Amino acid sequence: MAIRRGRGVAAINYPTGMNLGGDPTQALVHSTPTGNFMVTLSSVDLGQGMKQIMAQICAETIGVPTDRVVVDTADTDTGPHCMGTFASRGTHRAGNAVIQAAREARQVMLEVAAEELEVNASDLETDGQGNILVKGAPQKSISIFDVALSAHFKRGRSISGRGMFLIPRSYPEKETGAMKPSTCYAHACTVAEVEVDDETGEVTVLTVKNVFEIGRALNPKMVEQQLVGGSWMGISHALYETTEPYYPNRDHGGTDFNQYLMPGPGDLAETEIIVLERPSADGPYGAKGPGEMCANPQIPAVANAVFDAVGVRIDTLPITPERILRALKAQAN
Amino acid sequence: MAKVPVQFTLNGSEKAEFIDSGTTLLNALRDKIGDTSPKGGCQQGTCGACSVIVDGELRLSCLTLAETCNGTAITTTSGLAEGGVLHPLQRAFLDTFATQCGFCTPGMIMAAKVLLDHTPNPSRDEVVEALSGNICRCTGYEPIIQAVLTAARANSQNAA
Ligand code: FES
Numbered sequence A: 001m002a003i004r005r006g007r008g009v010a011a012i013n014y015p016t017g018m019n020l021g022g023d024p025t026q027a028l029v030h031s032t033p034t035g036n037f038m039v040t041l042s043s044v045d046l047g048q049g050m051k052q053i054m055a056q057i058c059a060e061t062i063g064v065p066t067d068r069v070v071v072d073t074a075d076t077d078t079g080p081h082c083m084g085t086f087a088s089r090g091t092h093r094a095g096n097a098v099i100q101a102a103r104e105a106r107q108v109m110l111e112v113a114a115e116e117l118e119v120n121a122s123d124l125e126t127d128g129q130g131n132i133l134v135k136g137a138p139q140k141s142i143s144i145f146d147v148a149l150s151a152h153f154k155r156g157r158s159i160s161g162r163g164m165f166l167i168p169r170s171y172p173e174k175e176t177g178a179m180k181p182s183t184c185y186a187h188a189c190t191v192a193e194v195e196v197d198d199e200t201g202e203v204t205v206l207t208v209k210n211v212f213e214i215g216r217a218l219n220p221k222m223v224e225q226q227l228v229g230g231s232w233m234g235i236s237h238a239l240y241e242t243t244e245p246y247y248p249n250r251d252h253g254g255t256d257f258n259q260y261l262m263p264g265p266g267d268l269a270e271t272e273i274i275v276l277e278r279p280s281a282d283g284p285y286g287a288k289g290p291g292e293m294c295a296n297p298q299i300p301a302v303a304n305a306v307f308d309a310v311g312v313r314i315d316t317l318p319i320t321p322e323r324i325l326r327a328l329k330a331q332a333n
Numbered sequence B: 001m002a003k004v005p006v007q008f009t010l011n012g013s014e015k016a017e018f019i020d021s022g023t024t025l026l027n028a029l030r031d032k033i034g035d036t037s038p039k040g041g042c043q044q045g046t047c048g049a050c051s052v053i054v055d056g057e058l059r060l061s062c063l064t065l066a067e068t069c070n071g072t073a074i075t076t077t078s079g080l081a082e083g084g085v086l087h088p089l090q091r092a093f094l095d096t097f098a099t100q101c102g103f104c105t106p107g108m109i110m111a112a113k114v115l116l117d118h119t120p121n122p123s124r125d126e127v128v129e130a131l132s133g134n135i136c137r138c139t140g141y142e143p144i145i146q147a148v149l150t151a152a153r154a155n156s157q158n159a160a
């Protein structure tokens, strides 16, 4: 009986979004009388940072600082239609919709500025600081604050725009079943090192090294936090979490946090995260969806590492001490 | 059911309420007084989201009867900022990106505050121990551990 070490590797290909009906998301953007911009969405921020990212995308497109943008995701009954926050689709789908809406709003904003400055709208540019300048003659300028006031009180214009993401619905081919359920793919690879006690069946994850290819990281610190938390969650799924340990028999399922196990702050593996940015062609500013993917490759990597350590293939999750001991026993017989 | 009076200070201000006997401190704080910073995660003492500080000690407010807190001084996360300036722990949680959905955050900050009040320069192991009663679904804990260590360093620099 001994503690045995093993190393496992796994790589994954992760689709962004889910095209089972066009995967639509819509967005509305409008300016307030003082030149701040509202983004209205039904896409929900549940901690992944959707509001921050949508504010950045809107600000970048209109040409204002991010703190001039407010994102309202208040009500899925009354807001513009969104399929939902799942399938790692939020940044990609809502982001594309926000870009389209913000472009239309920017065009109206430039038209109003052009009337105020008595130039062509196509001769104008934004400085990203809240001003609109004449290209090549930046001394001739107007603040977006004044443009908004003019639109609201003088020119009767609504500085606003509509945006939507929709792709043609994909049907499976009759012969092969092939279809295109998503538009772009993120990728990841994990190497996990484990120790397995072949007497108790207990697995300790020593290190996890992850490489994630996620398109462009629109907010690098938020991407990192998502990936760090996700890597931990992947290990948690590999080794601990289940509501139905003897599925389909529901007995012995965890009913509270005492029985539903997750690694705590004292059980962390040494974790490394590397981000590769390969901007996607159809993503908002090149983004893909890293959301769910970040918790995926650790699971097969840990299963492979357990195989490397003690020579048994566990194909049911989570990889519990009981499952390892039963497999070792079966192997010995 | 008969109402019972409770009186304590919450983040330095006097509170007096009539509550149903048997009301937990968590429900009294959230529903009666309107301080929603302690969160109800499990209501049975297993997640730490409801942690508050009662007379300097960390307490699970979901397992504490409000009527046992008469005459105590209670601190919650919503009382930590002073004059609009965030507490070093709050600052550190922001700076190290130690919060995602934020549901565990107030409980984590309470647990960390009690640790730092007693042990201003904790080791990593001491931080882990102090947080071990608090569950987080999102962060993987490492950013939270780093936040507490960062706040401890900021404190000791201010003291120096
Ligand atoms: S709500 Fe009190 S410990 Fe979970």
Ligand code: FES
Residues within 6 Å of the ligand: A047, B098, B099, B100, B101, B102, B103, B104, B105, B135, B136, B137, B138, B139
């Ligand atoms: S940040 Fe979501 S539970 Fe900790």
